[in-house]
Amino acid sequence: MSEASTAAQSGATSMVVRRYPFDLEAALGGDWFGGDRFRTIIANALSIPLPSGERMFIRALRHYLDQIQDPLLREEVKIFFKQESTHTQEHVKYNRWICQHRGYDLAQVEAPYKDHNEYLCEHAEPRLLLATTVCMEHLTAIISHLLISEPAWLADAEPVVRDFWLWHSVEEIEHKGVAFDVYRQVIDDKGYLDEVMRRTVVQLAQNLRFTACQMYLMEGGRPRDVRQWLDSSPFLNGAQGLLASIVQHVDDFYRADFHPWDHDNRHLIGLVSNHLEQAFA
Template sequence: MTISSTPDGVTVKPRHLRFDVKAELRTLWHGNDAFRTAFFNALSLQFPDGEQQFINAVRLYRDEITDPKLKSEIKGFIGQEALHSREHKDYNEALKSRGYDIDALDQRFQKHMAWVGRLTPSRQLAGTCGAEHYTAVLANAILRHPEWMEGATPTMKQLWRWHAIEETEHKSVAFDVYRACVGSESLRRIVFLFVTWNFFKYTFLNTCSLLRTDGKLWSVRTWLGGLNFLWGKPGVLRKCLPEFLAYFRRDFHPWQQDNRSLLEANLRELEA
């Protein structure tokens, strides 16, 4: 019986792209806006170690999968996440040119990820499904609302679009492995609460750390602009909130958000 739920027309395959963002990361690359730049940089800081943990969690169950389609998608998932980890590691290293103490921020997050890596395999995989849900919803939003990246430098736009495309393509792979090998709905939803807390915790802490170095941590204007960006207009998190919460439904599945047409359109633009 086929257990892969990736729909027809969607292929999970890594694209070996490289992005030279060193020069752009010396600047406030997102429209010269301190908060928007710090927010996206704060997300990037979690990706190298976070995505390696996603790979590790799926590998724990890879040998239990017999469906050839899902086995192929697991291989593609690992390839995509490995390349994301590589590009964001270079991205984060380049942030040091602005005086950020990236090593300290990495150590803080690595301590958390080491704890995650000591959890039982089922909890690690449930955590991966939850974190993949956040990246999939944010990826969909970035693809659907190109105006959210208005003012960003060209290479940074492309890097985030590429990442969003591939997160969309593989958004059900870990979920399908979990459903086939673990299947507990209560564990999936309980672990998502912890994932939610840690996702927002480290994004907030990283954003504050970056703004402190920029001398903007106590700037009321910076925070008002940031709150408007996230919760007002355009309202990045506000518009994503219903999709975030959909994960708690008993019948939830990542492809209930069927954004294949959006994916195809962005793929054409990326390749162009």
Template sequence: MTISSTPEGVSVAPRHMHFDIADDLKTLWHGNDTFRTAFFNALSLQFPDGEQQFINAVRLYRDKVDDPKLKEEIRGFIGQEALHSREHKHYNEALKARGYNIDAIDERFRRHMAWVGNLPPSRQLAGTCGAEHYTAVLANAILRHPEWMEGATPDMEKLWRWHAIEETEHKSVAFDVYRHCVGNERLRRIVFLFVTWNFFKYTFLNTCSLLKTDGKLWSLGTWIGGINFLWGKPGVLRKCMPDFLAYFRKGFHPWQQDNRELIEKNLNELELKPSAR
């Protein structure tokens, strides 16, 4: 019985990338804009521990999956997320070297991750599906709207687009495991509410922490520009809202948004090879 719903032409396997971005992170790397730089840096701060939790949650159910295709994709998912975690650890260490209090930010998020890690396995996996939905929607947006990264340094742009490509490739893996092993639609939606609160909470808190160190926490101009970026024009979060909310639909599945052409287009532009099984 085939459980995997990853479509033809998409494979889930890690690319062994490394990005030398320490010098970029000494600057306002996103178009010399304080808020945009802080926002993307704030997202990065959640990835090492968050993606390790995704790996842990899927591993709890790995032995219950007998579909060879999905089992192979689970291995690829773990490999991709492990490499994302590694690269974002390097990213975050460079932020620490710049003078940000990354230890305090990490401690705040790790307390939350420790709490998540003590939840029942079904809730951990449901939470992973919800969080993976946020990363998949943001990944789609980054790939579909390259102008949102306009002004970013070349290496930083490549890192975020590489991450977005692989988040898109594996966006249904945890979901397929959940659908096969748990299958509780009510739990899936309820847990997504908690994931939504925590995603926005920690992104906001991290952004504020970084802006405080930059001396811009109380800068009206910085916040006006940031609110415009997120909710006005181009409206990064505003334009993502319909896709975020699609998760509540009955019968929702990540590949209902079939964006295979974006994977191929961005792989070609970045001169990256398709992942091989």
């Protein structure tokens, strides 16, 4: 275990559940991301899997709760449950609003994720659920880091929607080591985790593209334009785009002694927490 990870674990009880009265409905009806329809759809597509995904993460960790010997880690897991439940509640509303205002069929756009996650919860072995959770948590932490540390990503978003994503992102950074630490204590098979990560990265990219296409078509985009529409935007597919940025940051994960807190970005937590406190003062 690296020094960074030891320090992070001992300091992580400062995790808190933040609740703010986000008033998103009006903004989510429009192209809130700088008036850019494509970027708005991609960002909204990231919200669709979250309710069913975060419920699965909670279930994955709950299965192992009694096997966690370290009281500090047990405490962190309980705060993780509260943070993820709050995220789920807020993204349920977010998803309902984008569907109501942009003409999506909620059941249809959610189905691939809901069905997959429910199938995993029902039939997969607990270690696969936990490994998937670790991988998704790491990918979420990478996106969160990008959004907070490179303000250009969200610079021209509607302030209320930007604050919403910053709020979710800061808690993802705060709890980024929790599922990993549980996995290390109860499973501790890095080879298996790496295997699951390889599949998860591919799935994330495919799912994001699929959901964005569904949304584009459901809001009236022409079927014959959809591929060109999807492939032509540097925001998703460019060398500095979202997918390339994620892949670039994932490489480190495959090191044998990797820990999420090797990349110590805790300074971002204070930054965003202060910003949100001021925004909602």
